[in-house]
Amino acid sequence: MITQWLWADARLQVPNLSVALVALLLALSTSIGVGGMVEGFRNTFTGWLDQRLAAEVYVRTDSEGQAQQVTQWLAGTPNVTAVLPSARAATQLEGVPIELRGFQVHSTYVDHWPLLSEAPQVWQAIESESAVMINEQLARQLALNLGDSIALQGMQQREFTILAIFSDYGNPKGQVMMSLDTLYHNWPDAERGSFALRVEPSQIDGLISALKETFGFTGTQVLEQQAVKRYSLQLFERTFAATQALNLLVLAIAAIALFSSLLTLSNMRLTQVAPIWACGVSRRHLVLIELLRLLALALITALLAIPLGLIISYCLVNVINIRAFGWALPWQMFPHQWFYLTLAALVSAGLAALIPILKLHFCSPGELLKGFRDDQ
Incomplete structure (x- = not known):
């Protein structure tokens, strides 16, 4: 009941x-x-x-002249195993403002960069200046896919082939990545002065202190990987x-x-x-x-x-x-x-x-x- x-x-x-x-x-x-x-x-x-922050230390200089000084100084620093410069420029693709980023092809990027899709031998093609990769935002906005060719405003050569698409969370703009030489060749006025440094973990603090003391860098110009991740x-x-x-x-x-x-x-x-x-x-x-x-x-x-x-x-x-x-x-x-x-x-x-x-x-x-x- x-x-x-x-x-x-x-x-x-x-x-x-x-x-x-x-x-x-x-x-x-x-x-x-x-x-x-x-x-x-x-x-x-x-x-x-x-994946994106694979290097141990990141440096941003105030000018191209200071960037050259930093490059020379790092060349004589035994604790630095790799100096990976990068540069930036801005242009348009089909009337859409986009960012250009040039980087030095290195195992740091090859092993870690967050690619969503890629064609065979993509890194070799980028290094040979015949290919680029774009972020997901740009691919979706302009309906671009692997194998498509793009012509960027201001470029010297005729076109680039898209061979990879990468994730780029938090970036509101479309971005095209290419080799550093490709960027300098097509956009000689590209903004220089950013470096990713590979350093032994035990030497990170000493290197950061030396960079600040030698060049007067502020805390926002020399950043340690873990600090960037925490922030x-x-x-x-x-x-x-x-x-x-x-x-x-x-x-x-x-x-x-x-x-x-x-x-x-x-x-x-x-x-x-x-x-x-x-x-x-x-x-x-x-x-x-x-x-x-x-x-x-x-x-x-x-x-x-x-x-x-x-x-x-x-x-x-x-x-x-x-x-x-x-x-x-x-x-x-x-x-x-x-x-x-x-x-x-x-x-x-x-x-x-x-x-x-x-x-x-x-x-x-x-x-x-x-x-x-x-x-x-």
Whole structure:
């Protein structure tokens, strides 16, 4: 009899709690969707930083003359195993402003650069000045693919062939990368003065101190790899801190809505449970039944929120993100987030039911008898 009553009572209560349960469903699914996107971005961004920042020290000079002095000084420094200069320029492709970056082809880039797609022998072709690689933003914006030829404004040779596309998270502009000699040949006025240095880890601090002392560099002109990574990750966390706070706020609002519904229905519940109490079920068991019923509804809501949250996450990663920023992220799933959010839903439901349940627990037999008489 109790089982039949539980099932019938649960069906009776769902319409009364529908608004609060839908609010909880939306809060959980949104948290799963946004949380999955943020966590996937964090994992992808961390791996991307490890690939992009493969050198141990990065130097930016004030002028071309100072760059030559730094080059000569580094040539006589035994602790530096490789000096990798780079240069920048700006131009247009099909009327779109883009960045040009020239670099020295080296195993540091060959082994680590985050290529999304590449043609065979791409690095040899770039070094021979016949090919370039572009970032994902530019490829999507202008619908460019491997093997396509591009003609850049201001270039001396006729065209370049695209042989690789690389990920470039956080860069709002399209970028074309080519060998340093290619950049100097086509854009002699390219901005020089940036270096990536390969150094033994034990010698990093000494080299940075020597560069600052010799050339008067500031802390922003000589950067250590780990410091750049820490700053980038801190910036990432600050960027999405508001998103995480918003998720918590939405979940709290859903819990408040559930609490308000339960509190409003608490007097009605006395009338509904009075016949069961009159049949011999103790108030203690009634309280336990009420709590388990609400927790079951919260659990079902949380389970329904998981597929809806995955749909939201997929749309954010593969639709919204691409249209907003021009680059895609790998879609990932995080079951541990589902577990914690389900636990949060159960805790929220338990807290929301606390006062109504206590009201039932401490009500007098006279109040239950009154509810039973009213029901009659």
